Structures are given as C-alpha cells and as structure tokens.
Amino acid sequence: MTVHTGRHFLQIPGPTNVPDRVLRAMDMPTMDHRGPEFAVLGFEVMAAIQRVYRTKQPVIIYPSSGTGAWEAAIVNTLQPGDKVLMCETGQFAVLWRGIAEKFKLDVDFIPGDWRHGADLEQVEARLSADKAHKIKAVMIVHNETSTGCVTYPQEVRKILDNVKHPALLMVDTISGLGSLEYEHDAWGIDVSVAGSQKGLMLPPGLGFNAISEKALAVAKANPAMRSYWDWHEVIAINKAGTWPYTPATNLLMGLKEAVKMLEEEGLENVFARHKRHSAATRAALKAWGLETQCQEQGAHSPALTGVVMPEGHDADQFRKVVLESFDMSLGTGLNKVKGKMFRIGHLGHFNDLMLMGTLAGVEMGFDLAKVPHRAGGVNAAMDVLKKRDGAMAPKAAVA
Known part of the structure; x- marks a missing residue:
C-alpha cells in the first residue's frame, strides 16, 4: 500500500471539494426540525437558493440526489403516455431518458455524438412539426458532465417562443448551478433540476427543483400519483419554515454557508x-x-x-x-x-x-x-x- x-x-x-467553512457549518448538534430555531434556518436557505437560481419562484429542496430531483420534475408535471422531447448530449441525458421511460413517457430522443450540445436545429424541426402540441415537455441537460459540453437553455426557450409551442422547458443544471450563468426566471425555464454536490460545494444529499408558475399550474392539474415528491405538499409546509418529512438538517446548515461563500465572492x-x-x-x-x-x-x-x-x-x-x-x-x-x-x-x-x-x-x-x-x-x-x-x-x- x-x-x-x-x-x-x-x-x-x-x-x-467541500470547503472547510461548509464542513464546520455542518458540524453542529442535531436540532428539532419542527422547532422555531430550525424554521429560521429553513426560511434562510429557501431564500438563499432562490438567489442562486435567480428566481422569485419556489425552489423545492429535497433530501435526495440530483436523480431524485429528475424524478420529481417528471412525476409532478407528466403522466404515462405523455410525449417529451430530449437530446442525447451524453450519459446524463441518457440516464434522464431512462427515468422518463420507466414512467412510461413517450420519449422522442434526438441522437447526438457526445461531442456537442443539443442539436437545436432538430429541436426546432420537431417542435415546428408538432402542430397538435403532443410534446408536453422539452428536457435539456445544461452542462453535460460526461462530456464537458454546454447547451444554452435560453436558446431552447427562444425556439419554443418562436414556434409558439406550449411545452414545458425542463433543464438539468446539476453541474451548472453555481458554476455557470443561470437565470431561471429571465430565461423562461419551467423546471430547473440541480443537486448539492457540484458548484454548490456541498456533499451529495440535496436535490432541487425551481418551478415556474406555469409548471405549478400543470402540476396542480396533473392526476399522476406522487407523494414524497409532491411540489404542492412541500410548498404548503415550507410556509412554516420546515418540510413534510425529515429534512437533511445539517446539509441545510452547509447550504446556508455555501451560498454565503458564493455571494461573498x-x-x-x-x-x-x-x-x-x-x-x-x-x-x-x-x-x-x-x-x-x-x-x-x-x-x-x-x-x-x-x-x-x-x-x-x-x-x-x-x-x-x-x-x-x-x-x-x-x-x-x-x-x-x-x-x-x-x-x-x-x-x-x-x-x-x-x-x-x-x-x-x-x-x-x-x-x-x-x-x-x-x-x-x-x-x-x-x-x-x-x-x-x-x-x-x-x-x-x-x-
């Protein structure tokens, strides 16, 4: 050896790498996640992650990996048989497709060579041809971690707007958030998926969904089954500064410190x-x-x-x-x-x-x-x- x-x-x-400051912030005694002290922390981290996403909309924080946040995006807005458009930009696009297929979605998967971002010409062609608006969501990986290629979500939004297509725009920015420019509101993103273990400088264990008003309305009308991932249930309890299940308390302490470091820089x-x-x-x-x-x-x-x-x-x-x-x-x-x-x-x-x-x-x-x-x-x-x-x-x- x-x-x-x-x-x-x-x-x-x-x-x-997790900064020493974040490690020290998490090195705290367990606290009552239903008590008033935790509620202060809860409100602080909810506001902090909104600032990183550049959104005034709700950001759901799950005790999960980014994979859980992918699943949450699907089960809240879609149901079996719904058609979605995805692009093969690398391994993480392939994995997201796999989850979509497990939920019996009809996936139109635009092939790629793993050396470029999403084929935007093909995205526009598929959306333009979809006169009946069968495509319910376009699902794009922002920063493809397996290849090092970026797809710019704002360009996909321009395409959706130009062809007047009502599909939701869902973006995996798991390795992008906190590392690359990202504007959830200004870019017209409906669901932004992220995780804690990349640019946010935390250990794995937190998943995020930033959600537009349009996506919230779609979720409210969606009859598909979900429990743990239900946005509206989480949002309702978030109003009290806590979560409907046991949150990852010490990771939230770390999140508060990590965002503080990002904002100091x-x-x-x-x-x-x-x-x-x-x-x-x-x-x-x-x-x-x-x-x-x-x-x-x-x-x-x-x-x-x-x-x-x-x-x-x-x-x-x-x-x-x-x-x-x-x-x-x-x-x-x-x-x-x-x-x-x-x-x-x-x-x-x-x-x-x-x-x-x-x-x-x-x-x-x-x-x-x-x-x-x-x-x-x-x-x-x-x-x-x-x-x-x-x-x-x-x-x-x-x-």
Whole structure:
C-alpha cells in the first residue's frame, strides 16, 4: 500500500471539494426540525437558493440526489403516455431518458455524438412539426458532465417562443448551478433540476427543483400519483419554515454557508473564475497535442474538461497511474466513452494553484504512463492564468 502525504487531489467533476467553512457549518448538534430555531434556518436557505437560481419562484429542496430531483420534475408535471422531447448530449441525458421511460413517457430522443450540445436545429424541426402540441415537455441537460459540453437553455426557450409551442422547458443544471450563468426566471425555464454536490460545494444529499408558475399550474392539474415528491405538499409546509418529512438538517446548515461563500465572492466572479480555469485547461490540452471531448466552438464547459486519449491508450489505466503516483482522482469516461477519455473537474471550491497542481499531475502522469504528448501544457495554462487583466480579471463583489 502506497502511503501519501498531504491532501488528496479530488479533481472529478462532482462530488467536488467541500470547503472547510461548509464542513464546520455542518458540524453542529442535531436540532428539532419542527422547532422555531430550525424554521429560521429553513426560511434562510429557501431564500438563499432562490438567489442562486435567480428566481422569485419556489425552489423545492429535497433530501435526495440530483436523480431524485429528475424524478420529481417528471412525476409532478407528466403522466404515462405523455410525449417529451430530449437530446442525447451524453450519459446524463441518457440516464434522464431512462427515468422518463420507466414512467412510461413517450420519449422522442434526438441522437447526438457526445461531442456537442443539443442539436437545436432538430429541436426546432420537431417542435415546428408538432402542430397538435403532443410534446408536453422539452428536457435539456445544461452542462453535460460526461462530456464537458454546454447547451444554452435560453436558446431552447427562444425556439419554443418562436414556434409558439406550449411545452414545458425542463433543464438539468446539476453541474451548472453555481458554476455557470443561470437565470431561471429571465430565461423562461419551467423546471430547473440541480443537486448539492457540484458548484454548490456541498456533499451529495440535496436535490432541487425551481418551478415556474406555469409548471405549478400543470402540476396542480396533473392526476399522476406522487407523494414524497409532491411540489404542492412541500410548498404548503415550507410556509412554516420546515418540510413534510425529515429534512437533511445539517446539509441545510452547509447550504446556508455555501451560498454565503458564493455571494461573498460574487456570482459573476464565480462564473468568471470557472471560465478562466476552463480556458487554461484547454490551453494545456492544445499544448499537449490532445483533443477535448467537446468539439463545439462556444460550448466548452466552464466546470470541467473532457480529455480524449490518444489511440491505443486506455484512459482508466492512465487514471490509475495518476491516482497511485500522485494521490489525485480524475473523472472516468462514462458509457460509450469509457476508457477513451477522462475528465478534469475545475468547479466548486477551486483556485489557480489547485488547477496548476492538477495539470502538473496530469502532465507527469502522461510521462509515467507513456502517453504520447508534447511538453509545455502546464506552462501554457500558466500563461492563461497570468492574464488577469481585462475580461479575465475578477470584478469587485457588490455588497
């Protein structure tokens, strides 16, 4: 067994590193989730997560993973036989499709190559052709964590509005919220799905649904069965600052502190930081002579970068070398890209020096694993990070 010193480098795209401040905030005695002290916390975190989503609408906080929040979005608004439109952008789009099919939805799944965001031309074509408005929802993954490709939900909203289609717009922003710009209200999103373990810098265990007035009305009229996930039941009890079942009390304490940290930095600064780290990582890949998994100009994720391995070299074997040699975890390729690529997470509680350490570990790993590459990736990334003027400079947070 290899003994490592120092901290483990967790560079997967979620769960992400949990800040010490958040850990300390959660390190509290259990409290009465029906008492007045907890109600103060309940109201605080409900307001805090609304600010992150940029919404004045209800945000449901579930004691669940993001997968639970996917299911909640489905069972509140849809029923067996309903038709939905989805796009194959990667593994998480595939998984969401699987849940939809288990609930007997009629899924129109637009195929993709896992190297681009959603095919918006096909989305527009399908919606334009749906004169009878059989499609009840369009379901899009904002930041596809398996590939590092972004689909911009506001562009899908423009399509829905242009063709005058009444379908709900549902967005998985599980790895986007707190890492990328997101405007639930301004972009006309009906249901936004997220989880706690990515840009929100928490352990897994909280799932979120931000809900438009339109989606709430659809849910109220929906006869499909649900209990645990029922939006209206949660909203009714939320008015007292608590939940209809036992909430994840200590995770909510952590959520309060995590949002405080995001707001201290300033959300615009948070988003700019993620973009800088993404640009620096891509500069390293270009210097190494390697491809990014995402091949769509303008769609590269600020939260993570997928790295395509040279032909004949296994990504998981490389990840093993890096883990054993440097105590650093890199994200695996999923499903059809398993073994073909790995993922570098640069989201959440993260800074320039952490990125430089990560890229140094990757470059040293290439040498040890005998992966063909050119030298100089770390220096190329450093050159990007040193350019802190102009558009790349963090702005002062507004109090």
